Structures are given as C-alpha cells and as structure tokens.
Amino acid sequence: MRIPILLRVHRMLLSARHESRSGLHVLHQHSRWIVPALLPVDKKSRIQWQVFRRIRSAATMAFKAVFLLVALLAAVSAVAEAHEEKSDRFSLKIILHNTASRDVSFKLVNLGKHAYDTVVGKGDQWSAIGPVIVNLKFPVMRLAVSVTNKSYVLRKKLLKIDLERRFGRDYLKGKKFIVLTAQESWKKEFLFIKLGRDIVQRIKL
DSSP states (O other): OHHHHHHHHHHHHHHHHHHHHTTEEOSOTTOTTOOOEEOOOSHHHHHHHHHHHHHHHHHHHHHHHHHHHHHHHHHHHHHHHHHHHHHTEEEEEEEEEEOSSSOEEEEEEEETTBOOOOEEEOTTEEEEEEEEEEETTSOEEEEEEEEEOTTOOEEEEEEEEEHHHHHOTTTOOEEEEEEEEEEEOTTSSEEEEEETTEEEEEEEO
C-alpha cells in the first residue's frame, strides 16, 4: 500500500517543479481557496508589474475621487433647487368685502394651477377664498366677478391681477392676504372692485 502513495507524492512534486519553472505559482492543488496567478520571473518584469499595480491603484483612487465629487455636486445642486423652489412659493388668502346692496359672486378661475369654487359675498358681509399656495412662476390671478342688476340681468367680468408686478417679488413670501372690496357707485350704475384704494375692475349694472 505504501508504494502507490509514494508514487503519487513523487508525481505531485514533479508537477509542482515543472510549473514553478514555467513561472506558474501553485500552492496546493487540493486547496479550494487557491487561484493560480501568473507572476513575472525576471527582475525587470517584476518592476514593470509593480509600476502597473501602482498606476492601477492611483487610477482607481482618482476615479473614486471624481465619482465622489460628482455625487457631491449633484447633492448640492438638488438642495439649491429645492431651496429655490421653496422660496418661490407663498400662501395667499383672498378676503372679499361686499359693501354693495346686492350679492356679488367671486370665482377663482386660476392662480397658477389652482382654481376655486364660487364664493357668494352677501351684502355688507365678509367672505374669503383660500388660502392657496402660489408659485411665483405663475403670479397672475384671475377672478370671475358676477352680479345681478335691478333688471335681473347677470353681469360678469374677469378680474386679472399680476401679483408680482403689483406687490414685488420680495413682498410675496410666507403667508399673505389681499382684500378686495365690492362697492356700488353713488347712483348704483356701476359696481367697483377695489384693491386698497385702486379700482381694479368696474361692472356696469
């Protein structure tokens, strides 16, 4: 039984010696963790191999640094865009004061992407629309104003206000409100819609 074992060991040694001469580094054939690697034999080849490994390591580190820089710039850009988008928005409430002797209906046709149901302002009463979140990219407010005259004819006009042009961009931040007043002329021939002291729309009754 010993002779076959000795022959097997002798063959393994011869095989290992032959592979070592050819430059193939083998540790143990029966180990499952072994991955054969081709190593340089002469000194010049070893130096070239070491230089190559250093260059490859430096290139890998440079690639990681560039990737990290790109990711950092993308994160900073996303934060800046989010901050800019947030700073371009504000909350607006439209307060309606009807001092006329008849009902006046207000409907927010659009303010950016927002619309609102019709609000009927009773005579000498207060009502409100909103609040709504307004984006300064779409600062124009359109209100449909409706009123019935003495002949029971419905009069309707569109009120258009550019909030950014009227109040300025710096003012339109946080929570804001505007007051619209419906007021009849002294002969009750017209209905005026006033923003502060300014008449922004008039409807013939």
